[in-house]
Amino acid sequence: DGGITQSPKYLFRKEGQNVTLSCEQNLNHDAMYWYRQDPGQGLRLIYYSQIVNDFQKGDIAEGYSVSREKKESFPLTVTSAQKNPTAFYLCASSIRQTDRQPQHFGDGTRLSIL
């Protein structure tokens, strides 16, 4: 079955440490997205990518970095510059970044600070 796989499900970060969240899809989708979810708030877009080797900042990109070296993979690095990284992170993909395409989501990674 096609889908999006995020790993790990739970992740703990020490102060000053960078951590990388994995997102892999086998849906052959061109577009991929990273969202952050905090309690009581809507999802906020961190980064998105429309094609391989290209990505754009979303609304809250500061303290995060991404790469898109392969169509299937869109890892997110939470850097030490992100002062409040504790949140639930969701990866999504869509066929293309167009008006009519629904997004498919992974099961998320919950990041906590030790």
Next chain:
Amino acid sequence: KNEVEQSPQNLTAQEGEFITINCSYSVGISALHWLQQHPGGGIVSLFMLSSGKKKHGRLIATINIQEKHSSLHITASHPRDSAVYICAVRSIGSNYQLIWGAGTKLIIKP
């Protein structure tokens, strides 16, 4: 003020009740999405609407473009319907990005 507002924020009902969740938005949109987030965190797309009404099983979604309002209804609710229901809109001219509501947490008691 958020561009997408959902109500209620929390809803608890008994099994079998008819459920209505509301979504109001303040921007011009090209499409509105309803999604379901399971307790474990995964999100599933339920509906994408640009006009009228859609039905899938016990779920019905309606949209009134003039009033900038959408509703999600669940008939004959069941405890397995317990989840967070999220409304998201694609605003015109937003480079196809979605604007998300904060979600409605629904609990159906047996």
